[in-house]
Amino acid sequence: MLIRSIHLALGYTVEIASDFRGLAGALATLGIDRAVIVTNPTVRTLHGAALAAELQQVAPHWIELPDGEAHKNLDTWRFLVSALLVHRVDRNTAVIAFGGGVIGDLAGFAAATVLRGLPLVQVPTTLLAAVDASVGGKTGVNTPEGKNLVGAFHQPKLVWTALHTHRTLPVRERRCGLGEVLKHAVLDGPGAFAGVNAGASELGGDDENRAADAVALSVAVKARLVEADPYEAGDRVLLNLGHTLGHAVEAALGYGAMSHGEAVCIGMIAAARFGQELAGTSPAFVRELERTAAGLGLATELPADLDPAELVTAMRFDKKRERGMVKLVIPVSAGDVRLIVVPDTALVRLAEHGRVRK
Ligand SMILES: NC(=O)c1ccc[n+]([C@@H]2O[C@H](COP(=O)([O-])OP(=O)(O)OC[C@H]3O[C@@H](n4cnc5c(N)ncnc54)[C@H](O)[C@@H]3O)[C@@H](O)[C@H]2O)c1
Ligand SMILES: [Zn+2]
Structure with missing residues (x-):
C-alpha cells in the first residue's frame, strides 16, 4: 500500500x-x-x-x-x-x-x-x-x-x-538512519525538528504514517538540496552537516565500530556547540539538539577513550584546505545552517566540542 x-x-x-x-x-x-x-x-x-x-x-x-x-x-x-x-x-x-x-x-x-x-x-x-x-x-x-x-x-x-x-533492521542500523533523519530535520526547520522526535522514534514500529512522514521529510530535504546543486558545486555541501567530525570518529574507532549515522550525530552536536563561539548558536538550541538525539537513542558525546588529537589528524586528512582555511557546516538553529570558513587550527576546537567539559 x-x-x-x-x-x-x-x-x-x-x-x-x-x-x-x-x-x-x-x-x-x-x-x-x-x-x-x-x-x-x-x-x-x-x-x-x-x-x-x-x-x-x-x-x-x-x-x-x-x-x-x-x-x-x-x-x-x-x-x-x-x-x-x-x-x-x-x-x-x-x-x-x-x-x-x-x-x-x-x-x-x-x-x-x-x-x-x-x-x-x-x-x-x-x-x-x-x-x-x-x-x-x-x-x-x-x-x-x-x-x-x-x-x-x-x-x-x-x-x-x-x-x-x-x-x-538491527538496532544499530536503525540508529544509523536516525542520525541522518535528525540531520535532515535540522536542515529543514523548527517544525521538522520538533516533529522528528515523535515521528522518527516510530520508524520500524506500527505507526507507518509517522514513519512515512520521517522518511518523506528526509527525502524532501535531501532532494531540495540536490535539485538545486546536482553536481555538488554549492549548497549540497550543507548535507555534510556533522560529517567532518563524524568521518574522523568512524576512522579513528576503525570503520564499523560505530555506525555512520551515530558518528554524524556526535559531529552535528559538536558543530552546534562550536557554533556558540562562531555563529551565535544559542545554548537552548544545543540543549534541544542533545535532548532530541538522546531521545532517538543516539550518542551525544565522543567515546571516552577517543583522543581529540587523533581526530584532528583524521579531519586534516579528510578536509580540503585552501591557504590554511577550512569550511565547516555549522547549525545556528533549526533551518539556519551555514558554511563557515575558519582557520584549520579551529579543527582542534571542533574535536574538543565533541565532549562536554566536566
Ligand atoms: N550514494 C549516496 O548518496 C550515499 C549516501 C549515504 C550513504 N551511502 C553509502 O551507503 C552505505 C551504507 O549503507 P547502509 O547503512 O544501508 O549499509 P549496508 O548496505 O551495509 O546495510 C547494513 C546491513 O544491514 C543489512 N540489511 C539490509 N536491509 C536489511 C533489512 N531490511 N533487515 C535486516 N538487515 C538488513 C545489510 O545486509 C547489511 O548487513 C555506505 O557504503 C555509504 O557510503 C551512499
Ligand atoms: Zn552521512
Missing part, C-alpha cells in the same frame, strides 16, 4: 509504501518489463520472497553480491558488470537495487556504466538507504585510497521504500 508519493524535480518519484504491493504497476508505468534484481543473501533471505511474489510478471533475474561494506569495491563491481552482460541486459533492462546503501551504490554504479547507462530502480531496505543513499544519484565504490572515490552520478527512475522491510 502506498503511503506517500514525492515527485522530485530530478525527474523521478520516491514512493513510500508499506510493502511491495504496487511496485509491479509502477514499473509497468515506466515501461519496464525486464529487470535484474541486485541484492545480498541477508536481504534476499528476509524479504526476497515478498519481492519475487510482487514481480512475478517481470520474472526478474537475481544476482547476489556478498554482504558488507568490505565488498563495496571494484572487484565486486567487475563481478556484477560481468553478471549483467552475461545475462544479456539491454538498455531497457532495469537494474533493481534491493538492499542497503552498499547494494544501492554498487548496483547504481554498475547501472551507470554497463552499456553507458541502464535504468536504475532503488528499493532501499535500510533506513539509511531510504533517507539518504537511494536519493540524489551518487553511486560508486571504495578503493584502497579511500571511500567512494570511484563512481558516477546516475539518478534512479524510481525509488520504492517498503517500510515493512525496516522492521527486521
Whole structure:
C-alpha cells in the first residue's frame, strides 16, 4: 500500500509504501518489463520472497553480491558488470537495487556504466538507504585510497521504500538512519525538528504514517538540496552537516565500530556547540539538539577513550584546505545552517566540542 508519493524535480518519484504491493504497476508505468534484481543473501533471505511474489510478471533475474561494506569495491563491481552482460541486459533492462546503501551504490554504479547507462530502480531496505543513499544519484565504490572515490552520478527512475522491510533492521542500523533523519530535520526547520522526535522514534514500529512522514521529510530535504546543486558545486555541501567530525570518529574507532549515522550525530552536536563561539548558536538550541538525539537513542558525546588529537589528524586528512582555511557546516538553529570558513587550527576546537567539559 502506498503511503506517500514525492515527485522530485530530478525527474523521478520516491514512493513510500508499506510493502511491495504496487511496485509491479509502477514499473509497468515506466515501461519496464525486464529487470535484474541486485541484492545480498541477508536481504534476499528476509524479504526476497515478498519481492519475487510482487514481480512475478517481470520474472526478474537475481544476482547476489556478498554482504558488507568490505565488498563495496571494484572487484565486486567487475563481478556484477560481468553478471549483467552475461545475462544479456539491454538498455531497457532495469537494474533493481534491493538492499542497503552498499547494494544501492554498487548496483547504481554498475547501472551507470554497463552499456553507458541502464535504468536504475532503488528499493532501499535500510533506513539509511531510504533517507539518504537511494536519493540524489551518487553511486560508486571504495578503493584502497579511500571511500567512494570511484563512481558516477546516475539518478534512479524510481525509488520504492517498503517500510515493512525496516522492521527486521538491527538496532544499530536503525540508529544509523536516525542520525541522518535528525540531520535532515535540522536542515529543514523548527517544525521538522520538533516533529522528528515523535515521528522518527516510530520508524520500524506500527505507526507507518509517522514513519512515512520521517522518511518523506528526509527525502524532501535531501532532494531540495540536490535539485538545486546536482553536481555538488554549492549548497549540497550543507548535507555534510556533522560529517567532518563524524568521518574522523568512524576512522579513528576503525570503520564499523560505530555506525555512520551515530558518528554524524556526535559531529552535528559538536558543530552546534562550536557554533556558540562562531555563529551565535544559542545554548537552548544545543540543549534541544542533545535532548532530541538522546531521545532517538543516539550518542551525544565522543567515546571516552577517543583522543581529540587523533581526530584532528583524521579531519586534516579528510578536509580540503585552501591557504590554511577550512569550511565547516555549522547549525545556528533549526533551518539556519551555514558554511563557515575558519582557520584549520579551529579543527582542534571542533574535536574538543565533541565532549562536554566536566
Ligand atoms: N550514494 C549516496 O548518496 C550515499 C549516501 C549515504 C550513504 N551511502 C553509502 O551507503 C552505505 C551504507 O549503507 P547502509 O547503512 O544501508 O549499509 P549496508 O548496505 O551495509 O546495510 C547494513 C546491513 O544491514 C543489512 N540489511 C539490509 N536491509 C536489511 C533489512 N531490511 N533487515 C535486516 N538487515 C538488513 C545489510 O545486509 C547489511 O548487513 C555506505 O557504503 C555509504 O557510503 C551512499
Ligand atoms: Zn552521512
